Amino acid sequence: MSQSLKPYLTAVRHSLNASLNLSNFSSQIVERHNYPEIESKKTKEVLLNPITIARNENEKILIEPSINSVRISIKIKQSDEIETILVDKFTGFLTKRAENFLILRRVPVEGYDISFLLTNYHNEVMMKNKLVDFIIEFMEDVDKEISEMKLFLNARARFVAEAYLSVFD
Amino acid sequence: MEQDWRRIDVDAYDPDQQYQPDPIDVPVYTLQALEPKLQQIRGLLSRGSALDSLRLAIDSPPYADEPSVKKQYLLGVLEVLNNIKQTEINGVIKQLTLDEIDVLIKFVYSLMALKEGQKSGGVLLGWFDKTIEAVGEGPVVRYLSDPLKL
Numbered sequence: 001m002s003q004s005l006k007p008y009l010t011a012v013r014h015s016l017n018a019s020l021n022l023s024n025f026s027s028q029i030v031e032r033h034n035y036p037e038i039e040s041k042k043t044k045e046v047l048l049n050p051i052t053i054a055r056n057e058n059e060k061i062l063i064e065p066s067i068n069s070v071r072i073s074i075k076i077k078q079s080d081e082i083e084t085i086l087v088d089k090f091t092g093f094l095t096k097r098a099e100n101f102l103i104l105r106r107v108p109v110e111g112y113d114i115s116f117l118l119t120n121y122h123n124e125v126m127m128k129n130k131l132v133d134f135i136i137e138f139m140e141d142v143d144k145e146i147s148e149m150k151l152f153l154n155a156r157a158r159f160v161a162e163a164y165l166s167v168f169d
Numbered sequence: 170m171e172q173d174w175r176r177i178d179v180d181a182y183d184p185d186q187q188y189q190p191d192p193i194d195v196p197v198y199t200l201q202a203l204e205p206k207l208q209q210i211r212g213l214l215s216r217g218s219a220l221d222s223l224r225l226a227i228d229s230p231p232y233a234d235e236p237s238v239k240k241q242y243l244l245g246v247l248e249v250l251n252n253i254k255q256t257e258i259n260g261v262i263k264q265l266t267l268d269e270i271d272v273l274i275k276f277v278y279s280l281m282a283l284k285e286g287q288k289s290g291g292v293l294l295g296w297f298d299k300t301i302e303a304v305g306e307g308p309v310v311r312y313l314s315d316p317l318k319l
Contacts, residue, residue, distance in 0.1 A: 007294040018309035
């Protein structure tokens with residue numbers, strides 16, 4: 001299973017490297033305004049073709065590029081109900097603090113668990129290769145964290161159950 | 170009767186503002202017309218000439234067709250990509266021209282958006298990585314702004 005992880009991450013890295021060529025683009029519709037075009041979608045000409053990279057049906061990434069912004073949505077692997085709840089809580093924790101993250105989107109795109117919005121301003125302040133590194137690391141770490149949380153959860157549940165039910169023994 | 174007349178997007182009805190994408194000058198095939206081509210591709214594959222079957226599939230894909238026709242074509246291509254062995258992939262990629270590689274990357278991306286393609290995610294990712302290693306990120310950049318979509 002982890003055999004396809006490395007090709008998955010390098011595929012995402014190449015696609016991100018190609019899509020993260022962002023330049024400033026003022027809105028053509030409203031004077032003096034500057035929108036991330038992938039969010040407003042009013043000017044059709046500046047939207048590029050979206051890219052889906054899927055490792056299998058449960059793990060995929062959607063990259064929607066445009067001239068001045070890129071939206072990256074990740075679907076995290078959730079194999080059972082406990083993991084669904086854990087992923088929900090984990091992503092909720094991150095998205096509530098999205099301001100500190102700078103590149104995180106407060107609401108994930110429909111069908112995915114978490115979304116990032118990178119604009120040309122982020123590109124100016126932060127280095128492009130570091131941004132790509134961050135996204136790739138995030139993808140790796142999220143899976144590890146969710147399995148770790150699940151293990152701890154099961155261990156705690158077992159301990160509590162033992163302590164509580166030993167009275168009735 | 171529109172209930173929410175305040176939220177009607179007036180700009181969408183403005184005749185001057187309508188966005189007309191450039192016309193795509195590619196012939197439109199029907200599913201019947203593509204059937205013999207798909208049969209030929211499968212035939213070449215079963216006879217062992219994987220490179221030729223891939224070349225034929227890349228030759229003139231149905232860019233201007235209905236999504237259902239495109240899906241059938243993509244499933245045919247998926248068969249070809251699945252049946253070429255991992256060890257042969259590098260050899261096949263060396264023999265394709267850069268234009269053909271662009272179309273190959275387009276196939277891989279379009280397949281990963283389909284459920285059937287996601288099932289063979291490992292194979293598709295293998296093709297993608299080996300191609301980009303050999304050729305660089307050019308095909309990805311060209312895919313982003315390509316008007317001919319599959």
